[in-house]
Amino acid sequence: MKAFAMLKIGEAGWIEKERPVCGPQDAICKPLAVAICTSDIHTVYEGGVGERFNMVLGHECCAEVVEVGELVKDFKPGDKVLVPAITPDWNSLEAQAGYSMHSNGMLAGWKFSNHKDGVFGEYFHVNDPDGNLALLPEGMSYEDACMLSDMVPTGFHAVEQADVQFGDTVLVIGIGPVGLMAVAGANLRGASRIIVVGTRSVCVEAAKGYGATDFISYKDGSISEQVMKLTDGKGVDRVCIAGGTVATFEEAVKALKPGGKIGNVNYLGKGEFITIPRVEWGAGMGHKVISGGLMPGGRLRMEKLGALIASGKLDVSPLSTHVFHGWEHIPEGLEMMRNKADNLIKPVIILD
16 A cells, blocks of 8 residues: 655655554554644654654544454444544553553553554554544534544643633643644633733634633743733643643743643653753642643544534634645645644645
């Protein structure tokens, strides 16, 4: 089969690979549409997950099932499905402990373009499809379906980790597609004020539509100082980190009230250590909680988040700013995400 792969750190291109084999509890799918993620950029150009050779890229798509194993109960060839970026092994001890995304090892629920070939090929493999796939809701566009692979569940997971409550003042750092979904999630959770950090005009306009109330730029100086000025020195109740670097955590801690929580979903592709400011962390006793987590995967989450879109509670169409048709546009989409044009939020490629 034809596939677009990471050839090695710093290089990606087209290759030929064997079609994946279907086991008794597996499914083989073909992508109907794919989306490019900033994580693909971290993986290829920063070596975020280490060296990989001829590994098929991609973890965002919707698909059609073409083959299932004899033990698969709920899906059949021809089904159109949502595909989460994280596909845990649901019988693992980690899943039983409530951390399915780390099934059989830290981050090991993230299989596509990490532990195995991803979805930018003519066919791809899905483990435990009964636990990991969900039927594509009737009438949902392929573009919207691709946003359910990663952008929506990851952005919402930042909100879950930060434990946003009714009336909270929330700071969202980074308003790319994941950060925009953090804004939407905080709004759905009842935040009264949502301060966002971002500069690109297309993202700022989208953030307004999702409920952001205040806007600041890291280009204008310290994030925490700007937040303190906006909040009359009080700070914020919650912080969702969806962008930045290892240095971003210092600003988040400084902007957070005692007893507040930080939820990070930003993929830190480089840097050795995260610095926590001692004084602003209450000399270790400020009850400022920092949580960083890979999004949960699985069928139930896909079905619930899909229902939000299907019911009209969440509109993800603003995220798909560039829609292409044909396999040949995958390298172009990768370069777009690498360079982040001012009018870009997310490129989607329809494979018709």
